[in-house]
Amino acid sequence: MTASSFKKIxxxxxxxxxxxxxxxxxxxxxxxxxxxxxxxxxxFVDGNWIGYEGSHFTAxxxxxxxxxxxxxxxxxxxxxxxxxxxxxxxxxxxxxNGTDYKLVKRQNVGTEKINTLTRFRFxxxxxxxTKAKYVRVQVKSQLKxxxxxxxxxxxxxxxxxxxxxx
Numbered sequence: 001m002t003a004s005s006f007k008k009i010x011x012x013x014x015x016x017x018x019x020x021x022x023x024x025x026x027x028x029x030x031x032x033x034x035x036x037x038x039x040x041x042x043x044f045v046d047g048n049w050i051g052y053e054g055s056h057f058t059a060x061x062x063x064x065x066x067x068x069x070x071x072x073x074x075x076x077x078x079x080x081x082x083x084x085x086x087x088x089x090x091x092x093x094x095x096x097n098g099t100d101y102k103l104v105k106r107q108n109v110g111t112e113k114i115n116t117l118t119r120f121r122f123x124x125x126x127x128x129x130t131k132a133k134y135v136r137v138q139v140k141s142q143l144k145x146x147x148x149x150x151x152x153x154x155x156x157x158x159x160x161x162x163x164x165x166x
Contacts, residue, residue, distance in 0.1 A: 007075075007122055009037065010166045011067050018050075019058040026051030026159065033161065034059055040161035042118045044077055044084060051084075054155030058138040059163055066096060067165075070129040072105075072137055075162035079118040080149060084157040086112055089140040090125045094132035104130055114148045120161070137163055 016031040028050045029036065040048035078086045089108040093101035105127040125137075141158035145151050 007073055007162070007164050008166060009164055011063050011069075013061045013165075014064050015062040017060045019060075020052075020055070022050035022057070023053050028161075031059065034163045035061075037162070039075060040077060040120060040159070042077070042079070042120065044079065044082065044159055049077060049159040049161050052141060052158045054141070054143050055158070056138060056140045056143075057158070058136060060134060060136045061163065061165065062098065063133050063135070063165075066131045066133045068129055068131050069094070069135060069165050070127060071166045072125045072127065072135065073122045073162075073164040073166070074125070074137065074139055074160060075120060075122050075164075076139075077118075077120045077159040077161070078112060080112065081116050081118070082157070083145060083149070083151070083154065084159050085142050086121075087123060087139045087158060087160075088142045090123065091138040091140075092125055092127050093136040094127075094130050095134040095136070096132060098134045101134070101136055104128060111142050111146060122162075122164070135165060
């Protein structure tokens with residue numbers, strides 16, 4: 001049996017910038033990877049993921065015009081045996097001009113419990129319905145492997161394949 005999940009895409013970005021480049025080995029197609037409408041698979045070297053080792057990252061999305069946005073969804077991978085963990089939280093800012101940003105949501109999701117599963121999912125971050133031309137999303141990593149990991153304290157990985165605005 002196979003299960004699939006789909007996410008409606010209301011807006012395609014005009015431009016996307018990252019505050020830092022992903023790791024050279026897991027760079028996908030750079031910022032475009034996050035809006036190419038291609039889900040990654042459990043094979044994290046499939047070219048559809050961008051990966052960061054021991055760091056958070058931020059993506060800034062520019063839309064064609066101001067749009068009403070109420071949800072930011074982030075697709076992420078977890079594979080603790082490969083040192084890859086789901087994000088621990090998110091922050092979302094909006095702007096009309098790309099210079100002055102207003103924080104509209106900070107959401108913590110905590111760290112993963114002991115597991116050895118490889119899986120991926122969307123994290124939906126609901127924000128107050130807001131008209132904006134620019135949306136900045138910070139994706140927070142747990143940075144270090146947890147105490148239950150075979151290599152506790154080692155740098156953990158954060159892998160993201162899509163950011164969807166609705």
